[in-house]
Amino acid sequence: MSVRDVIVEKLSVKFTPSHLEVIDESARHAGHAGARAEGESHFRVRIAAPGLVGKSRLEQHRQINAALADEFAAGLHALAIEIIR
Secondary structure, three states: OOHHHHHHHHHHHHHOOOEEEEEEOHHHHOOOOOOOOOOOOEEEEEEEOHHHOOOOHHHHHHHHHHHOHHHHHOOOOEEEEEEOO
16 A cells, blocks of 8 residues: 555544545655655645644644654655645
8 A cells, every 4th residue: 555545544534534635745855855765755635624623733733643653653754734624
C-alpha cells in the first residue's frame, strides 16, 4: 500500500472527514533535505472533519500528526495541513 493510501485510510478512520484530499508533493522537493529517492516523503492534506471543529489550529495539527506518527517514524518528512471549513 502506498504512503498516500495509508494516510487516507488512517485519517478517514480517525476523523471521518466530510472532505479529504491527500496530495503527494514529493516530486516538488526532489533533492531537498528529507526527500527520498523513491518519493512519498512530502504530502499535503486538505481535510474537513467534525472532530477538528472548535479546536485551535495547533491542536488540529497535533491530532493529525499524532494519527500519522508511524508514517513519520518510517520516513514521512513533511506534511502540509489545510483545514477546510
